[in-house]
Amino acid sequence: GSAREGLDKQLKALRILERQPRPDPLALASIRTDLATICRSLGDMPGCLNHLLTALKLREDNIPAEHPTLAQAHHNLGVACCETNNWHASRDHYLKCLQIYRRTLPGSDPRLLRSCSDVAAAYRRLGDHETALEYYLQYLELQREILPEYHADLIGAYCRVAEAYGALGVSTAQMVYLDKAARSGDRESMRRLGIALIRTQAYRDGCQWLQRAVEMNDPDAAYALGTFCLSNDGLPRDLNRAIRMLELAAARDHGQAHRHLGMLFLGVHPRVPVYPDIDSSRALKHLYRAREL
Numbered sequence: 001g002s003a004r005e006g007l008d009k010q011l012k013a014l015r016i017l018e019r020q021p022r023p024d025p026l027a028l029a030s031i032r033t034d035l036a037t038i039c040r041s042l043g044d045m046p047g048c049l050n051h052l053l054t055a056l057k058l059r060e061d062n063i064p065a066e067h068p069t070l071a072q073a074h075h076n077l078g079v080a081c082c083e084t085n086n087w088h089a090s091r092d093h094y095l096k097c098l099q100i101y102r103r104t105l106p107g108s109d110p111r112l113l114r115s116c117s118d119v120a121a122a123y124r125r126l127g128d129h130e131t132a133l134e135y136y137l138q139y140l141e142l143q144r145e146i147l148p149e150y151h152a153d154l155i156g157a158y159c160r161v162a163e164a165y166g167a168l169g170v171s172t173a174q175m176v177y178l179d180k181a182a183r184s185g186d187r188e189s190m191r192r193l194g195i196a197l198i199r200t201q202a203y204r205d206g207c208q209w210l211q212r213a214v215e216m217n218d219p220d221a222a223y224a225l226g227t228f229c230l231s232n233d234g235l236p237r238d239l240n241r242a243i244r245m246l247e248l249a250a251a252r253d254h255g256q257a258h259r260h261l262g263m264l265f266l267g268v269h270p271r272v273p274v275y276p277d278i279d280s281s282r283a284l285k286h287l288y289r290a291r292e293l
Helices: 002-018 025-041 045-060 068-083 087-104 110-125 129-146 152-167 171-183 187-199 203-215 219-230 239-251 255-266 280-292
Strands: none
Touching: 002 025, 025 045, 025 068, 045 068, 068 087, 068 110, 087 110, 110 129, 110 152, 129 152, 152 171, 152 187, 171 187, 187 203, 187 219, 203 219, 219 239, 219 255, 239 255, 255 280
């Protein structure tokens, strides 16, 4: 196909350039980078990595150590190493990329923002959540300096910081950043904040945030609110609201919502020992659908 043709064309160009008396090393690096892209599209990750490493070496030997092109070369390798699950190498290349960008780019440059987020994600994948949090907080501060309050990227930064605090078990700080994201209109954060508040026994506030997420068509929030309303923990059981929420979630093909409704209408739900309106046909409809999903 076209990718194979492109690979052959670039390999031919590489051989021609390499046979010249004094080949331009940066032109060689550019061709190697193009070859890496083609190899990646063909699923040849060893070939991709080999070309990227060669391109990096050519650039390191021929341009200043703080040149942005060198940072991009490290970024490319970070991405390729990530795709091959080589998390340590990916982190190391992302760090080198970030170090160059910090010395050469203004804080508002999108490449610097992306690089800071890449490093944080690399540490998160390695299970080093404390260092990941450090970089996510740096990423957040950079976003705050240049973005309006309700920008989607800023909301995403709040969510990442909240996830990092959650991974460290710091629930109070996690809820602070979930609250910021939720108040900015992020429905996933509304749901997560609602669940977190219920776990800390702030039942009414938790239900209010879940309801707001439901109103933004979040089936997982409807399921969470429905299952909470089935219980008798903190607030009186509300079967009508529970069924209404679970049916909203089930209408969006939420398998667990179908399962809960099936057990409820059969009268065998563990949280509702006595259900007055048993409906076997309705129950089986939901249980069959749950099995399909």
